[in-house]
Amino acid sequence: MWSNFHTHNAYCDGKGVIQDYIRKAEELEMLSLGISSHAPLPFANKWCMKPADLNAYLNELRDLKKKSPVDLYTSLEIDFIPGVISPNDFRDKLDYTVGSIHFVEQLPDGTRWEIDGTHAFFLEGYEKIFNNNIRDTLTRYYELTREMVATACPTVVGHLDKIKIQNVDGKLFSESDAWYQQEVKKTIDAIAASGAIIEVNTRGLYQKKSATTYPGPWILEYILQKAIPVTLSSDAHHPDDLVNQFSDTAMLLQKIGFKTLTILHEGHWQPFPYNEHGIIVR
Template identity: 30%
Template sequence: MKLRSNCHTHTVFCDGKATPEEMVLAALDKGFAALGFSVHSPMFTPADWTVRPACLKAYTEEIRRLQRVYGERIEILHGIELDRNFSDVDPSDFDYVIAAVHQIVVGERVYDVDYTREMLCDCADKEFGGDFLALAAHYYEDFASFVCRVQPDIVAHFDLIEKFNEDQTLFSQDDPAYQTIALAAMDRILEGCPDALFEVNTGAMFRLGKKAPYPAPFLLRHLFEKGARVIVTADAHCTDALDFAFDTALEAVRAAGFSEVYELRKAGFAAVGC
């Protein structure tokens, strides 16, 4: 089967490379039935990858314009990727909300955990005595609290702290202590926000050449065992990425036991066999 939508799409309104219209035209070329935009929310803490608060209205107006121009050929949705440290935004203004944690904040100090491996290591060294399990505990605890508080439609890249750890030298996915920390946070989300979809996100496969999507296989298996719902997303920042490695993501989903995934549609997220 072929997926025909992506709900995790960035543009020049935040850290993407293409305009929303270029993304729509690429989605049409790919035969998509739906495309959802998910601008990075404005933040309390400084970051150069978010939408500026003054541009949020223009983002909304541009998505509405594209809905008018292209709406008969493709469903276009107005979403947001809401960060843990969001500000100046009302989540109810959007068709759907993706919840994400991209930063570890300790006191006044802010670390983007998905920016560079150096920044992640710097955070571990300075704040957690070099203990990546302590960093993981902080990250997952914060993530679960945030998701339960904002009740999003979608939980973004659950194990983002894996981004620069493909060689497994920072910590090991197989370490029972790590798995216990991650699974406890996942269970908190499953209990506190039971309707949320978990995304299977291929963004780092496109941008870093990683071999597998988020989340790791042990987490995907847990989601299946708990009866959770999953959605494949590209976390696309350019037109070429819009459906990148969707086949690999579907293989990972099937390997975890799933026989269906969800797809974005205007009428709501729809189950499709995989």
């Protein structure tokens, strides 16, 4: 019995309608399910919801919640771009928010630079915005996460270190570099102070874009030291990915020492014990 609070669907770039995810969650006997399409952005973008669809999305979820066989919650994965969009813009409409950094600064022509698009696009911004300085690039990325939790704290911080997918074969930096570890730890400290939950996101594993979860194991060890609650998510863009890599990741979390996963159930975020088969409800 699992739960998942980071899922997409056809309102944004996910495959299948919301009901397909509910049906799959029922089949998997999931305890809770959160629907979190990409929140509409105020500029052209291929993967987020269209601004005009937001009301239909919220209404559809309101109706589905009345008849859903699984404990269902309404959310959005919301970008944080200072002065442009933040979790504060949507939280009143939602059961919880997922806050994620996808954009860091703009190219000289004004194009918003995505950190999880193609590697070629990453390299373009890396050169044009940051003069190929990896430390400045990663510092700005983590600074934005800190600014988000300080000024527009989401319920859940999404895929904390996803920018590492661009570090193909470790060519750009090493995660054991002292400056990188300090930057990440400073960010975890800020999250600890904010009270946000950190998701352990398995998407990089099953997409084969990362050998480790977002965030990776050494960061999870520090998160445990700081006693920050964690939840397990797959960032599913297809119903078949609702619990993808959950069993292995639960075993990893147990090995690191996490005793509970924090789950939204019956209207409250609560810690639940778990094992490799799922959450344990007593």
